[in-house]
């Protein structure tokens with residue numbers, strides 16, 4: 001592997017017809033549409049960001065409280081609050097066009113019917129300012145009486161991905177729900193339906209009950225678990241999917257440091273995202289980028305891409321020479 005130790009490692013990744021200046025993106029729902037975090041973080045130093053979910057109509061979101069912290073992460077049920085696709089075109093994309101040059105932007109798309117996803121894409125597709133889409137398939141599909149989320153139903157998943165694919169030539173990521181029996185199979189279905197990449201993972205369903213009130217802590221009662229608690233499940237999902245699909249994987253879940261991001265890369269992710277950690281430290285993403293650079297330098301890597309999938313590739317071979325302490 002690589003170049004003499006101490007040399008700067010090239011953090012760039014070339015994917016989906018674009019250059020990402022480093023592999024780190026801000027995760028959907030944790031950075032608004034960029035403008036909301038620009039005062040505390042220089043977005044232009046990141047690989048990119050994914051917007052809050054965009055739906056056809058504006059959504060107020062769920063009853064408060066919408067987030068609740070616990071010792072290993074966070075539970076949220078925001079309810080896809082967003083101004084709707086037309087307002088996103090009028091109010092949000094102009095800011096991105098005026099302020100974002102180097103960071104790559106994906107628009108997260110959500111809906112309750114396949115037609116909703118297609119409609120959002122049709123409205124956005126002629127606009128400038130973003131690279132591609134990330135489909136959030138964790139929303140309940142209201143065509144199904146059981147209201148099963150698209151991401152938990154193989155047929156609904158294949159249909160929504162194929163329909164979105166037919167609606168755009170832009171890069172199409174699909175963000176899968178982790179609570180399925182075989183995540184690699186869902187990733188394979190996604191690839192077969194025409195996606196360009198898979199984002200793994202969305203939050204896990206969870207519940208926190210306040211012992212004082214003896215009631216669920218969130219207004220919506222249940223929510224999605226994020227943060228360090230889900231990191232090993234996210235890395236596992238990437239590892240399993242990497243063995244089954246050939247399109248790029250974007251790893252997300254519980255990243256707080258450069259070493260956490262390295263785990264995802266080693267498991268087979270080409271890019272990574274960070275969400276919950278940025279609530280505690282708005283500059284966490286920059287710390288992760290610095291940590292990746294330190295790790296690459298310590299190992300003498302020429303390119304950070306050398307790590308992608310290396311844990312599986314080098315199974316059974318000797319580990320690299322000990323990496324010096326990397327904490328920041």
Ligand SMILES: Cc1cc2nc3c(=O)[nH]c(=O)nc-3n(C[C@H](O)[C@H](O)[C@H](O)COP(=O)(O)O)c2cc1C
Nearest residue numbers: 027028029053076136202226227253254274275276
């Ligand atoms: C407050 C909050 C809002 C979120 N909103 C969205 C969303 O709109 N669309 C989506 O696909 N994921 C959403 N997510 C999931 C994150 O993008 C990410 O997949 C998840 O939080 C795991 O990463 P993390 O542990 O680094 O936070 C949200 C997460 C949080 C904490």
